[in-house]
Amino acid sequence: MSLSTRRLGTQGLEVSSVGLGCMGMSQSYGPADEAESIATLHRAIELGCTFLDTAEVYGPFKNEELLGKALAGKRDQVVIATKFGFHIENGERMNGTDSRPAHIIEAVEGSLKRLRTDHIDLLYQHRVDRNVPIEDVAGTVAELIKAGKVRFFGLSEAGAATIRRAHAVHPVSALQSEYSLWERNLETDVIPVLKELQIGLVAFSPLGRGFLTGEVKRAEDYPADDFRRNDPRYQGENYDVNMRAAQVVRDIAQSLKAKPGQIALAWLLQKDDHIVPIPGTKRRSYLEENVAAASISLSPEQIKALDDALAPGKISGPRYSETMMAMVDR
Numbered sequence: 001m002s003l004s005t006r007r008l009g010t011q012g013l014e015v016s017s018v019g020l021g022c023m024g025m026s027q028s029y030g031p032a033d034e035a036e037s038i039a040t041l042h043r044a045i046e047l048g049c050t051f052l053d054t055a056e057v058y059g060p061f062k063n064e065e066l067l068g069k070a071l072a073g074k075r076d077q078v079v080i081a082t083k084f085g086f087h088i089e090n091g092e093r094m095n096g097t098d099s100r101p102a103h104i105i106e107a108v109e110g111s112l113k114r115l116r117t118d119h120i121d122l123l124y125q126h127r128v129d130r131n132v133p134i135e136d137v138a139g140t141v142a143e144l145i146k147a148g149k150v151r152f153f154g155l156s157e158a159g160a161a162t163i164r165r166a167h168a169v170h171p172v173s174a175l176q177s178e179y180s181l182w183e184r185n186l187e188t189d190v191i192p193v194l195k196e197l198q199i200g201l202v203a204f205s206p207l208g209r210g211f212l213t214g215e216v217k218r219a220e221d222y223p224a225d226d227f228r229r230n231d232p233r234y235q236g237e238n239y240d241v242n243m244r245a246a247q248v249v250r251d252i253a254q255s256l257k258a259k260p261g262q263i264a265l266a267w268l269l270q271k272d273d274h275i276v277p278i279p280g281t282k283r284r285s286y287l288e289e290n291v292a293a294a295s296i297s298l299s300p301e302q303i304k305a306l307d308d309a310l311a312p313g314k315i316s317g318p319r320y321s322e323t324m325m326a327m328v329d330r
Helices: 034-047 062-070 101-115 134-146 160-169 190-197 208-213 236-245 247-255 260-271 284-295 300-309
Strands: 005-008 013-016 051-053 079-084 086-089 092-097 120-125 150-156 174-178 200-204 275-277
Touching (some): 005 200, 005 275, 013 079, 034 284, 079 101, 101 134, 120 174, 134 150, 134 160, 174 190, 208 260, 236 247, 247 260, 260 275, 260 284, 260 300
Parallel strands (some): 079 120, 150 174, 174 200, 200 275
């Protein structure tokens, strides 16, 4: 199958209806496998999954370098999204953010070089920098767009007020944020603003960091370098509560002869046609499962059952550690 496209914002950005989060190819989910990662990227293009998400901080730098290598001769077949905004020194991520205009320009030059391209399709501020007015950030990205080095402007994990302020300076085409059956925090304040301003939503971690696939273990059963080992929702009693809440996903999947993760993606795709999930994987088999979710149709009754079972308050534990939550603009 080949995926349909969806529009993000009103500035002309069109992407595949399911994207590919590339972070896990270089960090957070066990050892890297460059050959399989490149094969997965090439398979994504074959399947029409051409919206690829990366960031300078993934690695740091290694993920962009991987994409640059994998996309040699294929650049015009994909839409590349990358991000700036974390403090990186000597190739290591440090504490804090850095969205000073001079640093944004420097970061973009580095990303262009690593990605082996002359333009970035969608450039996000990775996290809101409380020390730099968002108007300065938007203005700097606007200049990069004018120079042809960037095509569209995005924000990541920004709150409603920040989105409005940025959009007033230069149109925001997309907000990237965690959104799924597992994490519904955007529904009260942020999604109404996105609809009002006609900004697309790029949903990362649409499978609940893997929890909604049904193929998960307790935090302590993951290796020390795996993100899930420190995920509060995988720990202790939280794990037990969340496994019970997610049972409905597994039940509906069984009734449709589908995978649980496909049900979670189908729910997102049917929520709104301006939502684009970017499930992350570094393996072709999981990529193929994720893309196939676009052909699954859930009934109104099934959607209600999912909404009810995983409603806000039904999931136990915060989605991030306290340190990481402090960087979310809510």
